Amino acid sequence: MADQPTKYLLAEKDIPTTWYNIQADLPQPLPAVLHPGTQQPIGPADLAPLFPMGLIEQEVSTKRDIDIPGEVIDIYRLWRPSPLYRAHRLEKALGTPARIYYNYEGSSPSGSHKSNTSVPQAYYNKVEGVKRITTETGAGQWGSALAMACQFFGIDCKVFMVKVSYEQKPYRKAMMEMFGAQVSASPSNETECGRAILAKDPKCNGSLGIAISEAVELAVQDPNTKYALGSVLNHVLMHQTIVGIETMQKFKLAGDWPDIIVACTGGGSNFAGIAFPFIGSKLRGESKEARVIAVEPAACPSLTKGKLTYDFGDTGHLTPLVKMHTLGSTFIPPGIHAGGLRYHGMGPLVSHLVHLGEVEPVAVPQLEIFQAAVQFARAEGIIPAPEPSHALAIAIREALKCKEEGKSRAILFNLCGHGHFDMQAYTDYFAGKLRDYEYPAEEVAMALAGLPNVAA
């Protein structure tokens, strides 16, 4: 029998009682968020029609440790603490001296890390008497997680699901309905924005940008309705830091520490969750330096090919302007299967840390991630979602580098969700129907040319 454990587990009493706010430790503060009309920094009141004040306060706070409410911790107990695995069997399959670890968030009921933020978001809305939350979803992980959280707190949930996903992923829709959410294909006839788009193009497939516009439109019309976002914003990234705080504890149990931390990034919530507590600890001089790698799809490479500048968060230009790596807010990414990484921009905090040199970005092509996912499943059993398979592919590259160099480094990646609702993607992969996309340089250049002209 193995002399080393396969899993490192904490007890329920070890669930962290605070989230970590990296804004407290930044060597340079985050650039201001601007009002698109005045180009002046926005204040909490500008966000109040969309979010409850409890979340707006978190969005702008620079306090390091933010208390997690007891009601939120009680729900976290359903799946937290999450397990840290040592990938003994993958190491053997690769023949590498590397020590590969993965933290697994797929055992949350909605199947991904998204529940870590959907629950506090629903909670703060509940506290302020909100009756309904609207949101958008692409692949469906976020919509499922928010639907579950709203059900737990007795809040109505309305999800606009990008029409192409609505049709391709009926079982994600079924999961949201299981949790009592109302799901509409976007563009829909339920909003002015949706009706206007359908009038022009009745067959429009939808996009996250359009779905955001629909969700926001409903929220601003009704004082009892607010809007929720599953990534990008500071408070969302902060809720996910429970993952990294726990993982640091689990590494202490293992008597080890990562040399390399790898996570995929679309809007940044998964990446921030695992990486920010480690980066903060290093910034404060409390732990040794680790390479931190943010992995994005080669078909949608905002960090590696985009521009760090002010842009809108959505395609419809309803949001404030944020400084981030962007491919241009009118850019529509190619149809890769990792729907959670198909975003034109990047969470401002992640962009800022790349800019500061704390994070190393890298892009991987689609076929490499599916190859990595199959190798992983055959060694470790768990079928990963396409999104975290981006991180896995880079973890494998680094493990093979260790083999070449004869060095045993500790490599950590975050397996943020399972692939049970992505089996069509794997079916297409095995049938040879998937391909790598050329980087859409022309479309990006056009989208970047249309960026708002910001003096700041």
Place this chain on the structure above:
Amino acid sequence: MADQPTKYLLAEKDIPTTWYNIQADLPQPLPAVLHPGTQQPIGPADLAPLFPMGLIEQEVSTKRDIDIPGEVIDIYRLWRPSPLYRAHRLEKALGTPARIYYNYEGSSPSGSHKSNTSVPQAYYNKVEGVKRITTETGAGQWGSALAMACQFFGIDCKVFMVKVSYEQKPYRKAMMEMFGAQVSASPSNETECGRAILAKDPKCNGSLGIAISEAVELAVQDPNTKYALGSVLNHVLMHQTIVGIETMQKFKLAGDWPDIIVACTGGGSNFAGIAFPFIGSKLRGESKEARVIAVEPAACPSLTKGKLTYDFGDTGHLTPLVKMHTLGSTFIPPGIHAGGLRYHGMGPLVSHLVHLGEVEPVAVPQLEIFQAAVQFARAEGIIPAPEPSHALAIAIREALKCKEEGKSRAILFNLCGHGHFDMQAYTDYFAGKLRDYEYPAEEVAMALAGLPNVAA
């Protein structure tokens, strides 16, 4: 915050090192298995063309504790020990004074308890040099679990999947292929049996009985190929007892003990897994008496409406004769969504314990189980498979009885798998397309009339 834990967790070092063989504690021994030609008890040599000797020895052993090989425990570490949950939120939703507990086996990579036996089965085949294992699968849980185990041990895996499921559940097929298995729709052109059936009826939908015949036919033709079964047999039920042994340890952690133990039963492996260690402990006078309830579908009620007699294990009459509760081996159960419970017979050990009065059988209709599943998901987050939702429905009935009587009993049920690959069933339920089936009394009477005439 809650003052009581939500989960009771053991450490990896607490994984049991022996399985529990209830044959050691039976007040009356299990009736012999008979050769269909001679009607004489069969011996190990009769089973050798199908199974490796390591498993045949377990099938007939009356030793109480059977060692789990270290190589098997090393793989169990990927998901074991499994968590025991206290269903605080469901209790609150029901307003019951009952203490409801559920043991969750859905966090195994294949999504159900089936991996607990697929891994040792593949292991004992590997030890004896077997190169290929054939099997049948209906809904796909067993096929997925065996595919994963064969991949881990480097054995080829060939799965005959009932054609109607093959077409309705392409994602279970994709999961098996992810683990490297070869999957064919049954009846297939690959066996004499399949070809004969297709010659008569080219559109035949298939059945478990036919798929078993195809898998057995390939196994007996080739000395390097063996056959594996996911339930019914004594050794399969014994491998699952790791669930109940762990659960007894977890109840000690909780400082509680079940008054009522509920599990669904098709062939009996899930039921045996959770219940046999508790029943054995009570038979030996080591722990207090608990009511043990075996739950089956009203549409396929072998324990509550079948006959306890000798019958074949398969529709094609290739297996030995076993004494069990049966609806007749030619009976084809109605198309309920709980594919794992659509079996004409019952594991002989489960039948024997019902006969001895140690187990109380009950049947539930389909709509009640889906209603229970939705109520559970909305309270606890986890979406259950239709099979364990049978147990859940009875746990809810018992919890409501506690409420009526003002009594606080501890109710344990085994949540043997998640419903991520059953979302079509939930979609149909929400669309009002599911119905309860009348008990097919005439078909059962016809099937029972055709039972073999056994003198024993």
